[in-house]
Amino acid sequence: MNQPLVPDVPLSRCELGRADVVPLHEDFTVEAGHRARVAILPELCGNDGFDATTAWPVVLLGDEVHPLTDQHGHRHDHPADRERLTCLVAEQWNLLELDLDEFAGQHVQMALELPAGRGTLWVQWLGVIPPEPEANSPVDHVRTRRGTNSAPTFSRGNTLPAVAMPHGFNLLTPVTDARSRTWLYQWAPEGGPRLEALAVSHQPSPWINDRAGVQLMGWHGTPHVDPARRSVAFSHDAELDRPHHYRVALADGMVAEVTPTDHGGIFRFTMSTDEACGVVLDMPQPGRWQITPLPDGRLALRGRIEPAPGHGRRQRDPVGFCYGITRQRAHLVTTRGRRQAAVLQAEAGEGRVLEVALATSFISVEQARHNLDLEIGEASFDEVRGRAEAAWKELLGRLVLPEASTEQRIVAWSNLARLHLWPSAMHENTGTAEHPHWVHASPFQPMGARARLRQRWERTASPVVEGRLYVNNGYWDTYRTCWPLLGLTDPRRTAHLVDGLLPAWRESGWMGRWSAPGHIDSMVGTSSDVIFASASAHGIDFDEVAAFDSALRNASCPPPDATVGRKGLGTARFRGWVASDEVHEALSWTVENAICDAAIAAWATGLARRAEELGIGERVEELQATASWCTNRALGISEVFDATTGFLRGRRGDGSWSTSSLAPERWGGDYTETTAWGMSVSLPQDGALLASLHGGEEALARHLDRLLATPERADHRGGYRGIIHEMREARALRLGQFALSNQPAHHISFMPLAAGQPWRSQQLVRDALDRAFVGSEIGQGYPGDEDNGEMSAWWLFAAMGLYPLAPGSGGYVLGAPLTPMTWQRPEGTLSITTRGTGHFVASVTRNGEPWSACSIGVEDLRGAVELCIELSDQPTAWGADSRPASLSTGTLGTAWGPHRRDRSALARLSGLPDHQARALMDDRGRQRVRLAAQTRLEAHWPEPWQPRLITLTTADMGPVRMTVTLLGPDDAPLDEVLVSREVRWPDQTMPFELPPVGEVSALRLCLLDDVTLCQVEVY
Template sequence: MTAAVLAASSVTVIPAPAAAAGDFSSGFEAGDAQPTWTNTAERGAGAGGYCCGLTSMESGVRAEAAHTGSAALMYSGAGATSYNRVFDVDIPVGAASTLSYWVFPQSGGNLDVAVDLAFTDGTYLRDSGAVDQHGVGTGPREQGSGGVLSFDTWNYVTSAIGAKVAGKTIDRILIGYDNPDGTARFRGYFDDIRISAGTAGGLSDLVDTRRGSNSDFAYSRGNTFPAAAVPHGFNFWTPVTNGNHDGWLYQYQDTTVQGFAVSHQPSPWLGDYGQLQVMPMNGGVRTSPDTRRSSFSHAAEIARPHYYRTRLDTYGITAELAPTDHAGVMRFTFPAASSSTSAPTILFDTVDSAGGEIGVDAAARTISGYADHRGQKLYFSATVDAGIAASGAVTGEGATSWIRVATPVSRQVTLRIGTSWISVAQAAANRDQEVGAKSLDTVRDEAAAQWDAVLGKVRVEGASADQLVTFYSNLYRAFMYPNNRAEIVGGVRRYRSPYDGLLHDGQMYVNNGFWDTARAEWPLLALLEPGRTGEMLDGFVNAYKTVGWTPSWSGPWNRAVMPGTNQDLAFADAYVKGVRNFDYRAAYASMVRNATVYSPAVDGRPGLDVSTFKGYLPSDVRGDSASWTLEDATSDFGIAQLAEALGYPEDAAYFRNRALNYANLFSPSVGFFRGRRGDGAWRTSDADFRPNLWGCEFVEGAAWHYATPAPQDPQGMANLYGGRAGLAAKLDAMFAAPRDYLPGCYSDPIHEMREVYASDMGQFAHANEQTHHMLYMYNYAGVPAKTQDRVRRVLTTLYDSGAGTGNGYFGDEDNGEMSAWYVFSALGFYPARMGSTDYAIGAPLHPKATLTLENGRTFTVTAPGVSDVNRYIQRATLNGAPYPKNYLTHADLTKGGTLDLVMGPDPSGWGTGAADVPGSITTGTAPPRQLVDRATGAPPALVDDTSMTKWVTEGATATITCRLAAPVAVRQYTLTSADDLPGGDPRSWVLQGSADGVTWTTVDARTDVDFADRRQTRAFGVAGGETYAWVRLQVTANHGAGQLQLAELQLLG
């Protein structure tokens, strides 16, 4: 898409659909809607008061606990059932209407609580069949037994109520407690109750799911496929143009369709798993993809998040798909019978490399079985609404069966397919629960309502029709991943873990490459759907609870194909932005394990046996050493942020110091970050260094693409380049550099090289995620106008609607990350410093955008007259007050309000002040200063910078003395457990310092310390700050073995 097409002066401006009537929200704060009734039961049976002579369930506003603000609606009582009136309202329900709220049940009671709605026709939501985001009924009994609520935490509940009760009018909002056999006391709180009308115009119809599918192995324009799904759904339903290839399922450039699949593909580079294909045909059975294929036309396609349709020209068949979470509906309209269209047939197939079984029960009109694909068994159960006249099976081509149907007069045949990772019976249960006898049209409309609800969280105005397609298609991709793995089994949420293959209670999410998504995708989810975000993060924490590690690249098990444990950043970023409904302490434990425990397998971080002590991963230990070092430093910042928030100051200080490890790879002689060997020498000589040489110490990039690798410490990076002006000059040089590349250690060009070259922005490589924060570093350098200019250039030249081309991106879309960058940047701000609450301000693409947040508040960005010409901010106001800073905070957004920007054709001085930039680890003008290891004179095995060796002594006690090279104040010290014999780990000790080696002063003492893992590094702080020439560790007890042993000792000062 060209600048001319995007210019506001050359297009018809189409505003986003306006909100329909029917919005309501209350957080029970001053200024919010307040309850009409207090302690007023509408219906009850056997419910009494909590205490103190009360005779019924209480319900009233209290300033005791709150999800947001300081007040919430308290409920309490004892006994069985009570539905209390809260609000008297008059709210029409539309097809896209949603209900959401937060509930905090206190332990000691029961979980059978929910918000209920009474309609003017005398019916109630609890009896409507409406379900929440987990597929659990919205009534109190269903919520209590559904396995989705927890005690003593805020639980988020949302339901697309329009799918069940559209056309009704809400008369009263109730809260219900319903436990017919209950006698116990109960108490808790509700907060942030919201009823949203959704969108009147169907934002889901603006989405083109084919964007990015014009891709292949050699060149990526997104590497997407047209998935029909529900947000974060269990399955994707997609046409397939490559029926025997589980990488590139659908390629826009292909001219034939070979099937319609249920897919779970996280990336074409990892391949699909658990795939099943269906293909209608007539005129005889054709089983192989090449023989059964049919020509089709993109002009006959409809590709929406909730619906796909095309015409199979070879057969004259119209094929349609519509999704639910665990099921889907396919409808095939066959042509009128003739000799060439006789014998309507539906084939069920897997890729040839997959195993499985497919059986047909003609009498019951069911087809069921499983596809065993990449070690994942997808069970399915399908019903067909036409008689099965004949059936058969084929051997030698994976699992393949077919049915011949007796088509009705309408010539339409409908398949209703349920899926499960658990069993065929569960697949049938999922189908019956989510589809039942619904038509494809009904399923399509219900899925559209779900998409309209999430897409409606952001409304842009003043965009062209093409820009609206681009924006909302990107937002669709952001809500597509990660994916639900759990199912409702007998009313309880369960999942089959891809890590151990067993069934577990609870939730699991899969399909996410955190190297990509931690940068923008997870921050966008935390902003727009914090409730679902917490649930999804908890789904990844459950992997840690099962196998001891969280995945860095889930697909669905840990693929670990990219550097870094960036899930650490996603956990921290969500927590500091207020997401609490996940087991953040278990998440924190997993983060610390990633960063401190040696792992010989794909889990955790490679090379910790060395990098922990050297402060970098040597290039002679691992090839992609620089990428790992730089990513680990950023993740360590995330650990420090969460440690501080959770009250672990020693960990916070230790990991914040490690977050400066990036500086160990800065080479002043060449002015770039680069790899270095274990002996400290650079991997290449200065003469041989080439900043455009890809690979070697860098993953999918060159030194240019890692020129600003530490968004956690932008001031420190600037100081390495000589100051903020030097940082800006480095960024300028990147754009001015020739765009040529050297394949380097890749030998042959990879697709990212071609995409960077084609983007024609010098050495800036937006096609890959490690650069996604780079343009916003201009803000930190004090020249935000360059951020505004270059971000707009990327938005308008490297993204498009894909209309008629199947394009959309330069580079892989990557689980929503490339799309989330666009959404943030088009809104005018971006989370450049992951793990913090800062958003660097760029400049919005459109004149107005409004975010509707889960707390019921809105945040609006206005930029009247913004265009390719008027691209620079002249001045800004936040909620009417002058705003000189070039960043926002998360609190600025969640409090609600308006950022008004005045735009102009020339750069201005706005945001350029020394105090106008966001935070940084380093302050002042000096290069980053790390605490470094000062331990000398100790037994060699303790100071050899590797945990592969160990120091051993007989007995349970010992004294280790270090004579330092020079007097120093030790601020922290670390001990690393050995490779075996946990009983030999130190348990209690004192650390002492001395000026002369004779008189000693205790500076720290510890008792009953555990090392949970082998080769685990633990850090301890030292108070006081006195300088000593001698330091000794006196171990006074171990864990019971006859020997005492340690792998490494560090004294950091």
């Protein structure tokens, strides 16, 4: 028997066979406004037996069966509806709240209509509930527990019920497993939920681990340090989960609650008895407390939390510190055991309410105390809660939903709140509230042996650096949707956030792929390149030059270790792909590199136009050459397309396919958290090239047909040690190989636009919105991991009828909005309005003028803009004559032409011994060839051709100057250019554009400085 959704409520089992109607409850009279609640868990019958998911509650009136509408607007009126996919998720509890208004005053019986088929389902009848008052503000609609009903084996979000300030320093959360650094809060642990603490957390994801955690738990009677013994049961119905306030009434009568500031918060425990009571302090990782009495009888709490090993970290995290004060008189109870735990007991006569005001720091205990004074001081719990509520009201109130249903408002504002948790601040104010001075403990610079020896208990040994820093972001997850949505709807805040990422570059020389808080070896692609390019395209004011240099290094230099840069780039920059026999998940690396290069190319083109304005006029040639080089590299994604199978495939270093045959349903190996199917249309930046590779748009449409018709069975571990949660989630969606549950698939529903089928994209998006984001009432809400706001931002974009398909470009494709919405921005309101009903687009106007293209640029969304979308119940031809911007067609901001392969290996290189000449053209770049100034190299080709670009890879830093002479078929000089460039980093590949002089038979290089070359390429 399955664990019931609601304890102590009878659980029924239904076997499918012939179609049937099964009564759920005895007759009752319906009162106006009341709703019926039914919980259903359909079991999977085999790997594709989803018959049980089409069961649906109905009302029986005599012999008549009447369908019902649930809280999501789903209804099954006739047998044809049985062919549609429902919102019921197999192997998961589903809670339906059913509208009974049409039966008000009538005597009815609730029943469950079962389809014919195979399978089993479990049912709980949860009764009839009265109408609830509509929440007054956006904050009251937020449900922070959405996504917490998850586990490592199946994710409905894998979130925390976080209480925080927008982009704050800390997360405050209830904890049901105080010894875990992964799943701190579990919705349905075995035996039911029990609160073990309220905690300070810095966890960006359960897969990354928590750090610098601090836990507080109230007690009465006898205190216990052990989490299992101090835990108290609770019901989810007794929780209040808002972004500014968490409260739970526990089974023993105690009420635990917490409210945040940026760097701390107030923890409050209200007891139900007059017996001895207090608070247990604890840390889930090594650390210690110093508890000292204050003159007024209260206690001062000083804590140091040691860093603990984490996922893929190169160096230790900064030490955490905290400082707190009890709001009531108390004393320390002598206990034995954990040095990182302490038991406080309130003095007699202090009442039943115990409060602890606490702040944290990564700099020192004294800075934590300063943070406490700045943000809380003597303010009461209610005052602090009011400030936090006001901050969230201001932010969430910018999104206006005039016609949305209650469920849509809950989802929209909860998603927006989730988006604005990350990235989180790591900077601290050493000044005053009126004159702040921002610094941060650097997680990027190593402490050094001397600093470690000098470190004191109460202060960090990490370097303390000037400026703001934002961390806790998985860039591979967030680049697709989070950063474009922030840039579009909140550009002023985004400027601070984007600039706050750059200390990673300034302090370490690299941007990480995951920041938590330092560089983490996780995921594929240097996606910060796209984030910065997107910020530039959206007109965000930040240090673009520094950001561009970080992207340039990612694109041109092999990284020093696995936590930064592009794996396999040492040879991939020459071959054109990441080799599967050198790097794990190589195909995904190749795909992400192409996406990043396309974004860099468009960005570099824009920077070249604004170079004088930015004070980098001397770099115009470099920027133009970089744009051409990155464009050509991004077009090189065609090198890993296998025309025989129609899939993108991994290649070995020798050019052969990584496997002798392809099993496109197989997970892992060359593909990160997906299959060959899942990556098969992963050219969001170049749908035109994708269609061309498939043999045209009709062929691409047929491939998409097969993708959606091929079921995910989740029955083979593939390249993993076992069945991973992403497989189960993709199967549960029943959308073929469109695994919306994970980021690599988030563009798939928009790729029909590249095949001239906007209507099909609109259908896929609406199916996803209708079915995949349900279950907010029971801690679900997402189809898979909600990573740092990315899944939330996907929903918000899809519900708006916009999507940033080509990453980093600032371009959006248009779709059918779920509901009208307005984004209030200082620079002008963005209004999305609709006419008619349905989920297909019939027409679009922008500020009253017709808009026929299926895409729109961010420049057309600035200022005061109204997009009015006329909806239709049937597919239309709107947008079918246009296509999204594509790199290969020159519509993505940079023009180049077809992909060009390096022809250096076809040339005869003179001026060097043969072994050195071969080394400079071997696509490896591992040998160093030292050349003196005035050395002349000549490359002769057997047939004349038109070169456009030359790249040099040098081992040394410093100036490189040379003349490049292009020779015609008769070896006569056609043109000569002087090239001068500063090599910024060792082993950097630098591109140089060549003048268009017609066909060339030879190229001569004359070095003006001593240089150590590793590779020469000519395109």
